[in-house]
Amino acid sequence: MLGANCELQSFRLRQHFTVRKGAELHIGDQAFLNDGVNVCATRSISIGSHAKIGDMVYIYDTDFHEVAPGMPVRHAPVVIGDNVWIGANSMVLAGATIGDHSVIAAGSIVTDDIPAMSLAAGIPARVIKSLEVPDGWVRK
Secondary structure: OEOOOOEEOOOOOOOEEEEOOOOEEEEOOOOEEOOOOEEEEOOEEEEOOOOEEOOOOEEEOEOOOOOOOOOOOOEOOEEEOOOOEEOOOOEEOOOOEEOOOOEEOOOOEEOOEEOOOEEEEOOOOEEEEEOOOOOOOOOO
């Protein structure tokens, strides 16, 4: 499902979107996805309105393969809130949730929950600062 006025920019590197049978991919109104974004939904991925997704960001709701013998392949929803900015070369992995108005620093790997109005960075991404965001403010 694509929201109104979303923009998928692909000047240098094409984007890849995979939505497996029975899975859902929702991209909110006025979301922006930059060059080389790669999204694979095996169950559910939701990207909020006004989200900004940087170059070469990977968003997966599955691990694709067993991590160790006897461990099942993980499938877990990914939720990216409204007005979120994900910096270039980041990854958002199965089960991660990023709260509204948060920023993920370039090169980070999100494996867990990031609360709303947070700046997170690192591998794995951890909150390094709380952000003050007024009601109704939208990142440009």
